[in-house]
Amino acid sequence: xxxxxxxxxxxxxxxxxxxxxxxxxxxxxxxxxxxxxxxxxxxxxxxxxxxxxxxxxxxxxxxxxxxxxxxxxxxxxxxxxxxxxxxxxxxxxxxxxxxxxxxxxxxxxxxxxxxxxxxxxxxxxxxxxxxxxxxxxxxxxxxxxxxxxxxxxxxxxxxxxxxxxxxxxxxxxxxxxxxxxxxx
Amino acid sequence: xxxxxxxxxxxxxxxxxxxxxxxxxxxxxxxxxxxxxxxxxxxxxxxxxxxxxxxxxxxxxxxxxxxxxxxxxxxxxxxxxxxxxxxxxxxxxxxxxxxxxxxxxxxxxxxxxxxxxxxxxxxxxxxxxxxxxxxxxxxxxxxxxxxxxxxxxxxxxxxxxxxxxxxxxxxxxxxxxxxxxxxxxxxxxxxxxxxxxxxxxxxxxxxxxxxxxxxxxxxxxxxxxxxxxxxxxxxxxxxxxxxxxxxxxxxxxxxxxxxxxxxxxxxxxxxxxxxxxxxxxxxxxxxxxxxxxxxxxxxxxxxxxxxxxxxxxxxxxxxxxxxxxxxxxxxxxxxxxxxxxxxxxxxxxxxxxxxxxxxxxxxxxxxxxxxxxxxxxxxxxxxxxxxxxxxxxxxxxxxxxxxxxxxxxxxxxxxxxxxxxxxxx
Numbered sequence: 001x002x003x004x005x006x007x008x009x010x011x012x013x014x015x016x017x018x019x020x021x022x023x024x025x026x027x028x029x030x031x032x033x034x035x036x037x038x039x040x041x042x043x044x045x046x047x048x049x050x051x052x053x054x055x056x057x058x059x060x061x062x063x064x065x066x067x068x069x070x071x072x073x074x075x076x077x078x079x080x081x082x083x084x085x086x087x088x089x090x091x092x093x094x095x096x097x098x099x100x101x102x103x104x105x106x107x108x109x110x111x112x113x114x115x116x117x118x119x120x121x122x123x124x125x126x127x128x129x130x131x132x133x134x135x136x137x138x139x140x141x142x143x144x145x146x147x148x149x150x151x152x153x154x155x156x157x158x159x160x161x162x163x164x165x166x167x168x169x170x171x172x173x174x175x176x177x178x179x180x181x182x183x184x
Numbered sequence: 185x186x187x188x189x190x191x192x193x194x195x196x197x198x199x200x201x202x203x204x205x206x207x208x209x210x211x212x213x214x215x216x217x218x219x220x221x222x223x224x225x226x227x228x229x230x231x232x233x234x235x236x237x238x239x240x241x242x243x244x245x246x247x248x249x250x251x252x253x254x255x256x257x258x259x260x261x262x263x264x265x266x267x268x269x270x271x272x273x274x275x276x277x278x279x280x281x282x283x284x285x286x287x288x289x290x291x292x293x294x295x296x297x298x299x300x301x302x303x304x305x306x307x308x309x310x311x312x313x314x315x316x317x318x319x320x321x322x323x324x325x326x327x328x329x330x331x332x333x334x335x336x337x338x339x340x341x342x343x344x345x346x347x348x349x350x351x352x353x354x355x356x357x358x359x360x361x362x363x364x365x366x367x368x369x370x371x372x373x374x375x376x377x378x379x380x381x382x383x384x385x386x387x388x389x390x391x392x393x394x395x396x397x398x399x400x401x402x403x404x405x406x407x408x409x410x411x412x413x414x415x416x417x418x419x420x421x422x423x424x425x426x427x428x429x430x431x432x433x434x435x436x437x438x439x440x441x442x443x444x445x446x447x448x449x450x451x452x453x454x455x456x457x458x459x460x461x462x463x464x465x466x467x468x469x470x471x472x473x474x475x476x477x478x479x480x481x482x483x484x485x486x487x488x489x490x491x492x493x494x495x496x497x498x499x500x501x502x503x504x505x506x507x508x509x510x511x512x513x514x515x516x517x518x519x520x521x522x523x524x525x526x527x528x529x530x531x532x533x534x535x536x537x538x539x540x541x542x543x544x545x546x547x548x549x550x551x552x553x554x555x556x557x558x559x560x561x562x563x564x565x566x567x568x569x570x571x572x573x574x575x576x577x578x579x580x581x582x583x584x585x586x587x588x589x590x591x592x593x594x595x596x597x598x599x600x601x602x603x604x605x606x607x608x609x
Binding site: 045131 | 348350363365369372376467487545
């Protein structure tokens with residue numbers, strides 16, 4: 001405080017100084033945050049990764065009891081042509097036995113005409129525990145078995161036993177003809 | 185840096201000139217004359233050993249980075265090229281890989297020392313916490329580095345570990361994909377892991393600086409945990425402990441050299457000689473040996489999130505240990521009951537490591553129809569691990585009757601001769 005300042009001026013000045021101080025700080029903080037955002041966001045998926053297109057799978061080339069594995073967005077997609085016994089097993093499962101209950105039909109995407117083909121099960125072949133790839137035709141439920149931490153999946157790709165919390169994910173796919181699907 | 189009166193006297197004009205402007209020689213001289221408890225045993229030599237480990241890793245790492253290519257198409261091949269074609273690469277690459285194992289071996293010895301002798305207790309809480317932080321960053325660095333050779337274990341290890349972040353409620357998947365820079369482990373992941381693997385050792389080096397600073401502020405703990413009181417309780421760091429450290433270092437280097445030259449692959453996994461394949465998971469995923477106990481804790485519960493929380497908890501509990509242990513007595517030499525609980529703790533740590541290496545459904549032993557699976561053993565061990573920190577140590581300090589401690593370090597070393605005037609100094 002300078003001696004020239006009157007007593008009534010002093011508190012006003014301090015308020016003004018506080019305001020300037022806070023305002024400057026706020027601008028600096030906003031500036032720092034807006035600079036930090038690009039530094040954080042750069043680590044996300046790049047445009048070319050996002051653009052990683054879709055894949056088409058010809059179902060007619062998969063025989064009954066056979067499974068194909070295709071790489072989509074860095075992850076394997078399982079397409080299994082299920083046997084009648086496997087379908088029956090999947091449909092007759094008591095949902096009370098499933099940690100993540102889902103009807104078998106809810107795990108199949110219908111064709112353009114609204115019908116579902118229960119023969120073809122299309123899933124992202126990644127264990128929902130820590131992302132390992134389960135082995136086919138294995139485990140206690142004749143479906144898949146994850147070798148990493150011992151999760152068992154049934155013939156509908158539903159988790160039945162082990163540490164995995166969810167069923168294997170169903171990717172977004174559409175039937176572009178009667179026998180060809182497009183994933184993604 | 186040192187908390188004792190400086191005895192350094194600059195001799196030459198140049199030294200004096202420097203001392204008035206930047207007393208860096210004084211700092212080094214004070215470091216070398218730091219009064220250390222006269223009764224330190226070989227368990228106190230791991231600080232020096234660990235310093236050498238860090239320097240070895242940084243030096244060999246910088247050399248490897250000159251030949252390594254962080255690209256999914258070339259990473260695996262470039263590491264094999266280092267091993268086969270680069271001059272002395274056959275030695276330099278295993279030096280780094282075996283060096284990581286040796287680093288962890290030494291850090292575990294160092295930590296068990298601190299646990300047994302109560303080196304985490306007042307006034308060394310912060311010293312201990314900085315140490316825990318170093319250990320945590322060491323684990324991150326080791327994990328990132330293990331991804332770089334881009335073998336099957338590298339790839340699937342990275343997939344499983346980054347999967348932990350996917351277990352975070354609500355934002356898990358977003359967080360995980362942000363860390364990976366894609367939908368799965370990919371080229372962007374490898375690139376950033378390389379960048380961070382290069383960065384973190386220097387963060388460790390900075391933390392080591394703080395660790396040593398804190399150590400020199402509070403002084404070393406010692407095997408009887410009695411604070412030095414007189415000059416006769418301590419010895420100058422040099423030459424007494426530089427020699428002791430040097431001898432221990434030579435013994436340690438013999439073990440290091442044995443693995444480096446005779447069994448360079450024994451501490452790794454054969455599957456890492458297969459190039460990463462996004463379409464196939466190895467039949468039996470195991471981490472490096474130094475992570476096995478935590479891996480066993482992760483698998484001890486059949487729930488994903490709980491498993492991760494327990495595993496993180498196993499490390500968090502170390503950070504708060506200074507406030508969990510209620511006993512004022514530092515050294516377990518004078519804690520007749522705690523000593524046994526500590527030994528059991530040690531056994532369970534090894535059992536956890538064993539469980540981590542085995543398939544959970546296998547049997548440890550089987551008598552007829554009944555047996556003990558590794559899954560069950562890992563649960564028992566996990567319970568003891570947490571009980572030791574959260575129940576045993578807090579309660580024991582209140583009920584245990586400690587043995588009588590010597591009045592001073594000098595007394596404990598010299599016994600009845602201690603009354604001789606400190607002229608012997």
